[in-house]
Every structure is written in structure tokens, then in C-alpha cells.
Amino acid sequence: MKRKKVVLITGASTGMGRATAELLALKGYEVYAASREPQRLLDLREKNIIPIYMDIADPKSVEKSVKALGRIEILVNNAGYGLVSSVEEFDEREMFDQFNINVFGLLRVTKHAIPLMREANGGIIINISSFLGKIGLPLLTMYNATKYAVEGVTDSLRYELADFNIRVHSIMPGFFDTQFARSNLATNKDTFKEESPYRHIVSNLIPQIVEQINSGNDAKEVARLIYRIIEDKNFPTRATVGDKAKKFIPMRKELSDEDFERRVKEYYNL
Numbered sequence: 001m002k003r004k005k006v007v008l009i010t011g012a013s014t015g016m017g018r019a020t021a022e023l024l025a026l027k028g029y030e031v032y033a034a035s036r037e038p039q040r041l042l043d044l045r046e047k048n049i050i051p052i053y054m055d056i057a058d059p060k061s062v063e064k065s066v067k068a069l070g071r072i073e074i075l076v077n078n079a080g081y082g083l084v085s086s087v088e089e090f091d092e093r094e095m096f097d098q099f100n101i102n103v104f105g106l107l108r109v110t111k112h113a114i115p116l117m118r119e120a121n122g123g124i125i126i127n128i129s130s131f132l133g134k135i136g137l138p139l140l141t142m143y144n145a146t147k148y149a150v151e152g153v154t155d156s157l158r159y160e161l162a163d164f165n166i167r168v169h170s171i172m173p174g175f176f177d178t179q180f181a182r183s184n185l186a187t188n189k190d191t192f193k194e195e196s197p198y199r200h201i202v203s204n205l206i207p208q209i210v211e212q213i214n215s216g217n218d219a220k221e222v223a224r225l226i227y228r229i230i231e232d233k234n235f236p237t238r239a240t241v242g243d244k245a246k247k248f249i250p251m252r253k254e255l256s257d258e259d260f261e262r263r264v265k266e267y268y269n270l
């Protein structure tokens with residue numbers, strides 16, 4: 001009997017991670033769903049998904065959990081959150097933590113997965129970036145910077161790992177109705193004070209963004225895209241998914257920086 005391919009998904013307790021774990025288990029993959037709180041995934045055991053503990057901010061936790069698997073053919077780097085803050089007001093900790101999860105965490109898991117993929121003579125790494133990995137927005141500067149960085153990681157790693165038959169892809173989702181706006185947007189307290197000089201941007205932009213995320217696309221669409229990427233060895237480097245990404249990414253390519261900025265300002269009343 002052909003053995004099942006092993007998939008590791010980070011940040012799998014909710015949203016896109018959970019939807020992907022469910023779909024890939026259904027399609028016959030051996031799925032390890034990593035979370036800081038694997039007890040939240042116990043219900044998935046009856047769907048043949050194995051919850052594991054991993055704190056991607058902790059290098060030792062990552063090394064231990066990845067090595068314990070012994071085999072990984074597919075890695076979905078999904079864990080991430082968003083900092084909402086002006087640059088003037090965020091502190092060192094907020095700045096570092098945003099990169100520590102969205103970029104360094106992704107790199108830590110990838111670093112330990114690569115040797116296992118090389119031993120298996122191949123693998124697939126799928127990085128969940130964002131359409132905000134190609135488009136900037138005020139008060140999301142740090143989040144934007146991390147997702148632009150994920151795009152850079154994807155481009156560089158593709159060269160580095162091509163000789164080992166390891167494919168690297170990025171997915172740039174638009175807004176999706178997950179736990180992201182409900183539990184995983186961290187806000188800087190000064191930026192959200194009445195007297196903040198950024199108050200007008202907070203009150204114009206943030207309710208719109210939160211509303212657009214909470215009424216966004218279904219995470220199952222991301223799961224289906226991940227499955228397509230895994231199954232198609234010729235799949236392009238990066239893909240967009242969701243209405244907002246499909247609207248804004250082509251527009252970003254077609255317009256000049258200034259024209260695009262004007263459109264975004266009009267759209268969000270900035």
C-alpha cells in the first residue's frame with residue numbers, strides 16, 4: 001500500500017489552517033496540525049488529524065516538534081497575526097513580536113523541515129502571505145512589512161531548494177472570515193486613544209477592514225487552493241485567492257504607484 005504523505009500545518013486551531021487540515025485529511029494525507037493550544041484541536045482526531053504542540057516563537061519548541069515528526073513532505077506555513085499601530089506609536093516589543101511570528105517563526109519551522117524534505121528527495125512549502133504582501137495600508141505597516149518579507153522568502157528559497165526537488169509557493173489571500181479580526185489583530189493602545197494624531201485613520205479605516213475581514217471569503221477556498229498546489233507540480237509560484245485579492249492585485253500591477261494610491265485612498269476614504 002502506498003504510504004500517506006505527511007503534511008505539517010502551523011496555526012491550525014482556527015481559520016485557514018483548520019480548514020486546510022480538514023480537507024487534506026479527507027484527501028488522504030497524514031496531517032499534523034500544529035498549534036500553541038493543541039487541546040483546541042482534539043475534535044479533529046476523529047477526522048484523522050493529529051494535533052501537536054508548537055510555539056513558533058520558541059526555537060526549541062519548533063526544533064523538537066518538527067524533528068519528532070521524522071518525516072514531512074508538505075509544510076503549510078500559516079500561523080500569523082496582525083499588529084494595528086502607527087509607526088510612531090508602536091514599541092520595540094510589538095515591532096519584534098510581529099516579525100517574530102509572521103517571519104522568523106515561518107523561517108524556524110522551514111529551517112527544520114528542509115532536511116526532512118531533502119532526505120525524502122522532495123517536498124512542498126506553501127507560505128500563507130497576504131494580498132497585503134504586495135499592497136500597503138496605513139496602521140498596518142508592520143503587518144505589511146512581514147508579508148512583503150514572506151514574499152521575499154518565497155522568491156529566494158525557490159532558488160535555494162530547486163536542486164532538492166522542493167517547491168516553494170506563496171498564497172496571497174484577500175479578506176477571509178476567520179478568527180483573524182476577532183482574536184488575532186493586536187492593537188496599539190496609544191494609536192486607539194482619542195488623542196492619537198492618527199485617530200482619523202483609525203476611525204475611517206479600521207472598522208471597514210474589520211467588517212471586510214468578518215464578511216470575507218470562506219477559508220475552505222484557501223484549503224482548496226492549497227490542495228491544488230500540492231497536486232499540480234507545475235503550479236505557478238504565487239496565487240491569489242478571495243475577492244479583494246483578485247480585485248486589488250491586478251490593479252496594483254496595472255497602475256502606477258501614485259494612481260494605485262489614489263484608488264486606495266478613495267476606496268477607504270483616507
Ligand SMILES: NC(=O)c1ccc[n+]([C@@H]2O[C@H](COP(=O)([O-])OP(=O)(O)OC[C@H]3O[C@@H](n4cnc5c(N)ncnc54)[C@H](OP(=O)(O)O)[C@@H]3O)[C@@H](O)[C@H]2O)c1
Pocket residue numbers: 010011012013014015016017034035036037056057078079080081082101128129130131172173174175176177178179180181183184213216219
Ligand atoms: N483572514 C484574513 O483576512 C487574512 C487575509 C490575508 C492573509 N491572512 C493570513 O492567513 C493566515 C491564517 O490566518 P486566518 O485568517 O486563518 O486567521 P486565524 O483564524 O486568526 O488563524 C491564525 C492562526 O495563527 C496562529 N497565531 C496567531 N497569533 C499567533 C501568535 N502570536 N503566535 C503563534 N501563532 C499565532 C494561531 O494558531 P494557534 O492558536 O493554533 O497557535 C491562529 O489559529 C495568517 O498568516 C494571516 O496573516 C489572513
